[in-house]
Amino acid sequence: MTEIAPGIYFGLDERAYHSARGLSCSGMKHLTVSELNYWHRNINPDREPEEDTEARRFGKAVHCYALERERFDASFAMKLSKDDHPDALVTADDLKKFLEANGLPKSGKSKQDLIDRIVASCLPAVIWDHELERHAALHEGKTFLGKDESKRIERAAKVMADDPYVRAALTGGMPEVSFFVRDPETGVLLKARMDYVRPRSTMDIKTFSNSRGKPVEKAVFEAIYYESYYLQCVFYHQVREIARRQLAAGEIQTFGNVSEEWLKGFVETEDHGFGLVFIESAEPFDLRFILLKQAEVPGADSNVYWSTAQLRIADLTYRYAKALEKYGDAPWRELRPPHLLEDADIPQLMFS
Secondary structure (H helix, E strand, O other), X not given: OEOOOOEEEEOOOHHHHHXXXXXXXXXXXHHHHOHHHHHHHHOOOOOOOOOOOHHHHHHHHHHHXXXXXXXXXXXXXXXXXXXXXXXXXXXXXXXHHHHHHOOOOOXXXXXXXXXXXXXXXXXXXXXXXXXXXXXXXXXXXXXEEOHHHHHHHHHHHHHHHHOHHHHHHOOOOEEEEEEXXXXXXXXXXXXXXXXXXXXXXXXXXXXXXXOOOOOHHHHHHHHHHHOOHHHHHHHHHHHHHHHHHHHHOOOOOEEOOOOHHHHHHHHHOOOOEEEEEEEEOOOOOOEEEEEEOOOOOOOOOOOHHHHHHHHHHHHHHHHHHHHHHHHOOXXXXXXXXXXXXXXXXXXXXXXX
């Protein structure tokens, strides 16, 4: 893992952020499972990279297309389609037929032998394997999208762009802002990479599926609960407020390009807002814009989801600090004595 100094970073490479030390919201979810689970998924030098599933790829692409079109073009590319080269020689049989039609031997131990013979003949031919190699070299390092997948991304992004509330919320801010701050209570380095940061609010884009056909609001609210998005909201709120105070006091600085107007609005806003933009990952791309606040009206008691998140964040930050102090980079594996099973451990039996 790498060390990144406390501060607010604009344009920080995503890989640099993820490889940097610090307790993030996703890390808190891993820590909820166990200390060892956190170590395995965040510190373990032999950890495997997370699988790039279609759902994950779609979510990242929609987010990037909506917020950073230039970065989208630099990070994603269309898969090469056979429709782009209808006359290409694809299979070994295609190659043999071409050779035979041009009076050349069509025998060969491998497909590559046939390709080499065609290349050596200097006959005009489009060889599919070569086109794939050229396409991969041209877009090295990019994530490849299928034609249907690309169309879905464009349509989902258009739905967001056409919504006046979402369009306003995704205007006047900075995308992919990385925060690194020290927790004043524990000294733990906290980190957060926020989708879209406006001077007075933070926005996050989420894709969701509704394959079971639930009412959309129910599907969205369940995602907020089961995926702990309410925890993310409060964590971002706390990190952002720590950063605001420390920036105003000159304890941290910003890195990267940002306007003085943005910084002024950021430092002056104590009670910033938080919104989740939910876009369905398939047709008809239903959209919901959810605002989360500490209390429904000024001066009222905190919402239960807010106070619950505050308690969890405090507890997990403390657990992280103790584990880091005790184990460092070594596996966070605690020796536990045998546990005597009690009825309370299996509450499901009470209803059987």
